[in-house]
Amino acid sequence: MSSEHSVLKQLHPLIRPYVEMVLRKGNVGVCMGNLRISDVKSGRPTLTQTKEPCGDRFKIYIPFAGDSLKWEVIFDSCQPSNPPDFIFLGENGNFDPDIEKLENLTDWDPKNPESLVLVIEDLMREYRCYQKQLIEGYSRLQFEYSSLQGLEACDDVEVHMGNRLPGTLDSPVNFLIRLPIDLSPIPQYLVKDDPGEDLAVLLAKFHNTEGLRVTPQLFLSPKVEHALGDNTALRIPRFPTGGCLLDYVPQVQDFLQKQIDYIVEEYQRRREYVAAFISRFGGSVLEYDAESFTKLSLVLEWNEFFFVLHIELPSRFPQDMPVFTFQSCYHLSKTNGEPFVSVQKSYPYSPRWTGEEMAHRARLFILDTIPQFQKVSVSSTKL
């Protein structure tokens, strides 16, 4: 990352290792979005002779509960082994952690490059407590938060109370809920090109502390998005008016699980179909899609007339029926120079049949169709 690289370059060499570690390992909390560091400055009164970089203070943006916390971290490049100071900017201005609870700060170890990571973890822990305390004053929010603890459909939750809305006593509150998601049943080809984690988080924005208006949003990591289809996040169930997270979160969890089950089932149905055709027509196989099982081609003979059959499975198989394309091995079409084809999109079919039944019925359909195909392919390609 070039921005990270430029940040690191500007820092004093003895401070750089701490920040490098933060950039590498600073995954704190539910983590929707990337931790960012910018605005490197120096607190030195003078420049050094060697003109080495002397940046020793910077801003850090930490994603939390759908918002971004903005803190300033202040080292001293003249005394690089001293622990840093922190300023909590913006709406976090009232955050005032008890320093006794920040063990990694009070026992700062300058030799451990992970020291800053550990302090930030301490601070995040305290910040979460601080947020929890904030909502304690609001019975509705308190209820929502505590009801999520220990809920199976909820792996982790962050709550964040934003700035008070002008002219009211109300503040918007974000609940960021990490949902358990297991992509392991998904067929390999859908996920193999996406490294990274399986992540699904639900952001529930409470527009006021009464919880009368809640806007839900689902965020999926790229891997999950590709596996389930890019529209999935847009189709989550509505948040019911007057509803609560205790009921809603399991609904969303259920919805996700159904998407996974659906993908797996569709894949298995396609696989079963292709397997059944290979079993029945194994001696005639030309090639088939061995990864996602969306197509298969055979060469068949009827009364010494050879022909090729291409079968394509649509994305909504088995609700939608496969397309059969009969192709001549003797003739090119006069119109486009391509082998003569006849496409059949409609034939006796039921999505409830097993793959074997579909193969059996397909054979009957082919036998019915081929005499006509032969006639047409011969006559329509004559001069």
Place this chain on the structure above:
Amino acid sequence: MSSTASTAEEEEVIPDSTVSESAQSESEEILSTQEEEKEEDAEKKDPPRDEAPHGESEEMNSLASTVSSSQDSQDSSDGTIHALLPKVNCPEKIVVCLDMSKEMSSRHVSSRDGSRFSPLSLAKRVIEIFVKTKSRMDRRHQFALLILHDAPTLVTDFTHDPDVFCEDLRAQEETMECQTTFNVAQLLQEIVQLAPLPEIEEVEIIPPPYVVRVLLMYGRSHCVPAAPEDSQQMLGELLQSPHLFLDALYVHEPPAEDNHSIEIFNAICDLDRKCLSYVYEVATNVTMFHNHMAKLLAHPLQRPTQSDTYYKLQSSEDVS
């Protein structure tokens, strides 16, 4: 050295629409068909299966795991068992080797409707259908064209585009008298330079990025393909490579005292060291020529062995 242009023809091939017992078969065709049958019976055959599809669980297993089961290993001609690669439809790099010796244009065969074709014009026609069909099945397949005179000459380097390939193919008109030897080893050596074989450690498990398939369209009835002594070993090694496949369609004069059709056919079959090749031959039957080319569409990693091929769609009255 003389060269002949292939005769231009516009007539279409009409495949047989009647069963073979029809009394209207030309006597010439019956004769050559019988000769062909003799040859085929003696060497490679396509035996019809006499029962319902068997080995279902085998098919299911290999489909399920995409790793071939040990039951699928084949006994080769020298008795060693060759492991099979995973049954994946990886892209093929297909090298079409089109014989452009004089014989390809100096004789003619007739189709049912009386149209006359030279082996060369037939070959060009079926290759075009082949390439376009293959490309339709998977756009990742690539095609290269080598023409064979005394030595192979590259006409078209690997391309995904069937139209580019077919344009170069259609332009091949000049056949030449060739010497009495044809060096198979040299041909294969040039091919692996054109298409280096993938290097995979665990060939039975790891799907290759592609396989190389040689499609030999050989048309000489007097020149036996062979390899000089000092190339035998290299040839043997190449023919054993797991990712190289050699298929052939041999078009020849009907076997007679004054030609070597049978010997040549045997020599080509001998090149099938792994017992995974598809080798076909045809003398005069135009329809058969097309049929064999259609069978050659099969992907080397997913197709049955030639002896296990079975294409007949039984009629509805038969037990399914």
